Amino acid sequence: xxxxxxxxxxxxxxxxxxxxxxxxxxxxxxxxxxxxxxxxxxxxxxxxxxxxxxxxxxxxxxxxxxxxxxxxxxxxxxxxxxxxxxxxxxxxxxxxxxxxxxxxxxxxxx
Amino acid sequence: xxxxxxxxxxxxxxxxxxxxxxxxxxxxxxxxxxxxxxxxxxxxxxxxxxxxxxxxxxxxxxxxxxxxxxxxxxxxxxxxxxxxxxxxxxxxxxxxxxxxxxxxxxxxxxxxxxxxxx
Numbered sequence: 225x226x227x228x229x230x231x232x233x234x235x236x237x238x239x240x241x242x243x244x245x246x247x248x249x250x251x252x253x254x255x256x257x258x259x260x261x262x263x264x265x266x267x268x269x270x271x272x273x274x275x276x277x278x279x280x281x282x283x284x285x286x287x288x289x290x291x292x293x294x295x296x297x298x299x300x301x302x303x304x305x306x307x308x309x310x311x312x313x314x315x316x317x318x319x320x321x322x323x324x325x326x327x328x329x330x331x332x333x334x
Numbered sequence: 335x336x337x338x339x340x341x342x343x344x345x346x347x348x349x350x351x352x353x354x355x356x357x358x359x360x361x362x363x364x365x366x367x368x369x370x371x372x373x374x375x376x377x378x379x380x381x382x383x384x385x386x387x388x389x390x391x392x393x394x395x396x397x398x399x400x401x402x403x404x405x406x407x408x409x410x411x412x413x414x415x416x417x418x419x420x421x422x423x424x425x426x427x428x429x430x431x432x433x434x435x436x437x438x439x440x441x442x443x444x445x446x447x448x449x450x451x452x
Contacts (some may be wrong), residue, residue, distance in 0.1 A: 226377035267427050319439045321368050326377040
């Protein structure tokens with residue numbers, strides 16, 4: 225079993241839709257849970273990180289972590305064409321390298 | 335947020351030559367730098383972890399004699415692909431890590447270097 229599983233998509237939604245992106249992980253020792261956004265041929269950009277279980281909201285983005293089920297989610301409200309990108313979940317323990325999911329490619333059409 | 339630069343952004347080289355890629359943290363000191371490799375439509379795969387002044391720690395399957403990593407200062411790490419072959423063609427991305435007051439080590443990614451070996 226891979227350490228982080230993420231459905232690569234692609235996922236296509238109309239503008240204004242709510243987008244749900246998900247990952248599962250296998251190691252209960254992971255403490256930090258991140259979501260990165262990557263545009264084509266660019267480096268990843270951190271959207272949000274969460275420590276332990278719970279929700280975190282930042283504008284149109286909400287990250288959720290459920291450590292009991294080893295499940296992490298990113299919700300995007302009122303999606304925009306500019307949200308079209310690849311979204312990568314990542315996990316780690318403090319100070320260690322990130323372990324990434326495969327990334328989900330999202331396309332938001334106007 | 336903090337800025338990490340990579341140079342060059344794109345390089346084309348002939349098979350058998352060596353290529354050096356630089357990763358710089360521009361406005362902070364990075365205790366640790368990481369080097370990743372990304373194939374088209376694939377996730378980032380960690381190649382090595384580098385701490386300033388120490389030898390890099392390579393992931394299983396990564397040839398340390400082929401991918402030379404030097405971390406000479408808290409703001410600069412270099413990756414040299416020696417005797418490059420077409421299968422080394424990939425997108426190489428570095429990240430620089432610094433501890434936050436919360437205990438979280440934020441990693442800032444560079445823009446990546448596209449290497450094409452002909």
